[in-house]
Amino acid sequence: MNRQEIDKRIANLREILNLPEKSRIISRLSGGQQRRVSIAITMIHRPRLIILDEPTVGVDSLLRHKIWQYLENLCQTKGQTVIITTHYIEEARSAAQVAFMRAGTILKQSAPNQLMSEYQCSTLEEITRV
Structure with missing residues (x-):
């Protein structure tokens, strides 16, 4: 991936996952924010297979819906496979x-x-x- 593509994906994932400013230190983020950063890191290079363990734990219902829409879109338009474990x-x-x-x-x-x-x-x- 070139730098321009990386920056574009970061911007897109920051918006979708409601991530904090880039300058924030990950270890100082809340648990929910850390989880969303982890999801972004996993998805930045668009792997063909994504396995997520309870990705929406600790996020509000609007963000939960947005994350699911994004993951569904990846499967439908990018041909990616997403496996998710959830208690919900x-x-x-x-x-x-x-x-x-x-x-x-x-x-x-x-x-x-x-x-x-x-x-x-x-x-x-x-x-x-x-």
């Missing part, structure tokens, strides 16, 4: 595939709407109780 299963409703795991084993995997239909549930959260 409802936020994964717009994902192409959802897998329920326990003790490292996939119990069920399918499109969210297909799972809700199969289990006759109106939310993904309800499936965890079936």
Whole structure:
């Protein structure tokens, strides 16, 4: 990547992830800000596969929605694959595939709407109780 491309991606990720000024020292940021900086660092070079562990923990609902939109856009327009672990299963409703795991084993995997239909549930959260 050339410097111009790096600067453009940094600016884009700073806006999307609501990152603090560049001059701030990472160790002095809040936990949520540090998490978002980590996400930006992971995504700056647009890897083909992105694995994120609970990327929206500690962020407000508007930013959570913005992050999910950005990740969905990467998958749809840039051909990237994003794997996310989350305890907030409802936020994964717009994902192409959802897998329920326990003790490292996939119990069920399918499109969210297909799972809700199969289990006759109106939310993904309800499936965890079936």
